[in-house]
Amino acid sequence: MSFARTKIQPPQPRGRVLLARPRVDAPLRAALLAQRLVLVSAPAGWGKSALLARQLQDWPAGVALAWVSADAGDDLPRLLECLVAALEPYDLPWRSAPEALVAGAGEAAGRARFTGELINALEAAEVAHGVIVIDDLHRIDEPDVHRFLDALVERLGPRWTLALVTRHDPPLALARWRAAGELTELRAEGLRWTRDELAGWLAAAGAPAQRLDALLARTEGWAAGVQLALRVEGGGSLGSERAFTDFLASEVIDTLEPGLREFLLQVSVLPELTAARAAAVTGRADAARWLERIEQMGLFVSALDAAEPTLKLHDLFRAALEQRLLQEQPQQLPALLRRAAAGEGDPLRRIALLLRAGDTAGAAQVLLEATPAWITAGALPTVRTTLAQFDAATREHLPAWHLARCLLAWAQGDFPTMDESARTAQSLGRALADAEVEAMGLGYRAIALNFLSRRGLRELGVENLRARSPAPHVVTGVALAWADIDEGRFDEACRRYAGTLTHLERSREPHLWYQGNLGTVGVHIPGMGPLIERWVQGALQVGGDQPLTLRAMALVTRGWHRLLVGGDIDGARAALATTHEELRWLAEPTGVNALATVLELQIEAAAGDAEATRRAARQLLDGPSTGQGHRARWIVANFIAGCAAAVGDAALLAEQAAVLQATPPEGALPGLHGIVLDIAQGHLAWLRGDAEAAAAAWQRALADPVNLVRTRLDAPTRLFLAAARLRTGRPAEAAEPLAGLQTRLQQGAAGALLFARPVAGLLRAADWHGLLEPADRAALEQGLARLGPVGEAPRPASAATPAGLSSRELEVLERLAAGDSNKLIARAFDLSPHTVKRHVANVLDKLAVSSRGQAAAWYRANV
Incomplete structure (x- = not known):
């Protein structure tokens, strides 16, 4: 959790102070239990929070309450993260990981998906009624927050109420709800005390x-x-x-006894007061005694319903204290703010405290430390907003600020900005004699250059990188491994990536494992397979059961590895099925979803299922996964063309070959534009019966053996060329492209043979004795024996279980039927809450029900 827990803890009612006001309390209580929207809008000091706190004194049994207190600078991801945590005690039956939904809410489509899944989860919750309170909404000026709240109110069911507490009206469709009779409003006039x-x-x-x-x-x-x-x-x-x-x-302040007055002035810098934090800021061991006295005196504080005694100063009281502190002891304020920041676990609050203290370098360092987790959680708006809080003149000299900006640019695919920020960070690190900062700047420059042009990469000097932390070695190692692959230095790429993994395995940070992913680009490179599997194993261990796309990326990479390196179609299908389960739980992140679709396309083509290949191709083309720009479209066309050729689909192949032809060379991966076009044109000629033209095109492709390997189509192109020469009556020449086949298969190209299924019969019928070395002939015969004709490929049967539930899911369902909460289920099976929520989602999906109660009823009726 990246926010202060106190943000989701409602004020603790105090009967001695919170006297009943039937004139106000009764209608408010009625509205909270029946109305769609309740708005409490009045300036500071009108008792808004006290009014809500009074309602908690005798809150009806069975009525859920989710309380979120807004802070200045809160954006939509932060508000949603708080809301999800506030709803956690009620075991909402989420069908996707709420953390993943929050991560995707920065975009309009993701915001709509979060809203839809939240509404469904609220409707299926096992509560009689529920109230969601957003306190201090005036502190948020983020338009996306207001759009979300409007959409939430629009779709709330009758069992839930949204209550907004604010100093001024938010920009929502209040007139609409007012006209519909679904809005209750309490304003200053209604809150005014009568005689x-x-x-x-x-x-x-x-x-x-x-x-x-x-x-x-x-x-x-x-x-x-x-x-x-x-x-x-x-x-x-x-x-x-x-x-x-x-x-x-x-x-009041000036009439307090000196010790209490001094204590209050000092702790006024804290958002909330606990004994430990007050002692850390003031240096007083007896802080707990002072806090007890403050509460006993009723000094404009409210207690929070927290795990430890926690007080919150009224905004007006705190402002008066800070004003007096500035007047009397301005020199103490920076030190107090720094001490307050040191004990603050909420990175946004900590940054704000340090900026107020004038410690911009410290604030930038906190920002840099928080940025990877924010980016992993999809909170890119949070990073952008926080970066903007730093003064333009000051931040230019903060290497940590530039590194954080560099990470944001990487996440956004803005590689010119990434290169600029990395260059500045490297220069600042050198000037400050900070080798680690200089190394990180250098590493990120290497990544940026890989995506920009790959020119000048080796001139950066990354080969001689010296750094203590693993991060610079990981990012530069990946960048150089990519460069080695582009240059055909495959042995060097494997050696370098092995060293990169050694550095990576020193870290348990998920974001660094993301950065250390060589990606599906390297799966088919000779000798790289075992290293890719090593990354997969490490990524799965580091990701654990956290709802991170790292796990989905590792699973889809494993599927590619099993298919292209091992030639294991069933193993690849199993990995793809697990990936799809993961992606459904993760709200289908676009990037990994695209890779899974490409994997599905390749599996169907390798299996010889032409119809399924066409469906996967259309899904890839019609979905949002193809990306933008020439290169993204070229990559997709390349994959589809290769798979269309593998199943003999001339129409699909011609369509994608036209895309490849129209793409300018700079829009393709470096060095691959011409060779990929030659391969596609060879297949088009083959399918129209022109074996001579096909052989000529494929021979041109073989003239560039390094880039042919990079296309992942080395082995199948060689088999197709051999078939074309057989068809034109040249058996001796047909053997030439197959020389060294055993070595290629041993180095990780076994799966590539699956894409030569259309010519398997022709190659099997040929007599290769005396034409191929015995080892190559045996490798060819063994590979071809696994290939049948193109057509409908058989699918593995799944094991029969009740409703398709796994044994663990059946156990979880049994506990649901017994009425256990997620916490009790987690404790019973020694599982994490994340895992329990996911099991519950799987159970509901497989039973085609929407609530825990419906699942329990199914169990009692069927098991």
Whole structure:
């Protein structure tokens, strides 16, 4: 959790202070239990939070409450993360990992998906009624937050209410809900204390009744003013925020005993007060005693329903304290803010404290440390907003700021900005004699150059990188391995990536394992297979059961490895099925989803299923996974063309060959434009019966053996060329491209033979004795024996289980039927909460039900 837990803890009701106000409380209670939207909108000091806290004093049994307190600078991912955590006690039956849904909510489509899945989960929740409270909404000015809230209100079912507490009206469709009779509003006028209510308050406070009229005139029924006037004597109006703050400073703060006054001034820098944090900021071992006294005195604080005693100063009281601190002890403020930041676990709050303290370097370092996790969680808007909080002149000299910006640019695919930021960080690191910073800048420059042009990569000097931490070695190692592959230095690429994995295995950080992924680009490179599997194993261990795309990336990479290196179609199918389960749980992240679709395309082509290959190709072309720009479209066309050739689909092949032809050379992967086009044109000629033209095109492709390997089509192209020469009556020449076949297969090209299925019969019928070396002939015969004709490929049968549930899912279902919560199920089976939520989602999916109660009923009826 990247936010302070206190953000989802409601204020603790205090019966002694929170006196009943039937005139306000009764209609509010009725609205919270029946209305779609409740808006409590009034300036500071009108008792909004106290009003809601009073409702908690006798909150109805069975009514769920999810409370989120907004902070300045909160954006949509942060608000949604808080909301998901606030709803956690009610075991909502999420069908996708809520963390993954939050990660995708930065885009409009992802926001719509989160809203839809949240609504479905709320509707299926086992609660009689539920209320979601967003407190201090005025602190958020992010348009996406308001769009989400509008969409949420639009689709809320009758069992849920959204309550918004704010100092001013949010830009929502309030007029619409007002006209529909589905909005209850409480404003300053409705919150104003009446004469009768003040009389009751005076009686409860033990104050003389004759003060009533004077108090009413002095405060105009303003709650904060009433509280202050009851504490102190004095004249003048307290009916405004400015008058209240001035009077509070002179008549309360300045009248406190010196020790308490000093303590309050110092802790005013804290968002919330706990004994440990107050002691750390003030240096007082007796901080707990002072906090008890503050609460006993009712000094404009509220208690939070937290695991440890926690107080929160009223905003107006805190502002008055900070104002007095600045007036009297301005030199102490930076140190107090730094000490407050040191104990703050919420990175956004910590950054804000350090920036106020003038410690921009410290704030930038916290930003850099938090950025990988934010990016992993999809909170790119959070990174952008936080980067913008740094003064333009100051941040230019902060290497940590530039490295964080570099990571954001990488995540956004903005490689010119990535290169610029990395270059600046490298230069600053060198000037500051900080070898680690310089190394990271160098490493990120290497990655950026790989995506930009790959020119000048080796001139950077990354070969002689010296750094203690593994991160620079990992990112530069991947960049250089890519470059080695592009240059045909396959042995060097394997050696380098092996060293990269050694550095990577020193880290348990998921984001670094993302960065250390050589990707499916290297799966088919000779000798790379075992290293790719080594990365897969490590990534799965590091990812564990966390809802991260790292696990899905590892699973799809394993599928590619099993297909292209091992030639194991069934193993690849099993990996793809597991990947699809993972992707469904992860809300189908676009990038990995595209790789899974390409894997499915290759599996169907390797199996010889022409119809399934066409379906996968159309899915890839029609979905959002093809990316933007020439290169993305060229890569997709290359994959589809190769698979279309493998199943003899002339129409699909011609369509994609046209795309390859129209793509400019700079839009293709370096060095592959001409050779890929030659291979495709050879297949087109073969399918129209022109074996001579096909042989000529494939022979041109074999003239560039290094780039032929890079295409992943080396082995099948050689087999197709051999078939073309057989068909034209040249058996001796047909053997030439097959020389060394055994070595190629041993180095990891066994799976590539599957893509030569259309010519398997022709090659099997040929007499290769005396034409091929015995080892190559045996390898060819063994490979061809696995290939049948192109057609419908058989699918492995799945094991029969009740509703297709796994044994673990049956166990979880049994516990659901017993009424166990997710926490109890996790404890019973020694599982993590993430794993339990996922098992529940699988159970609901397989049973085709929407709620835990429906699943329990199915179990009782069928098991």
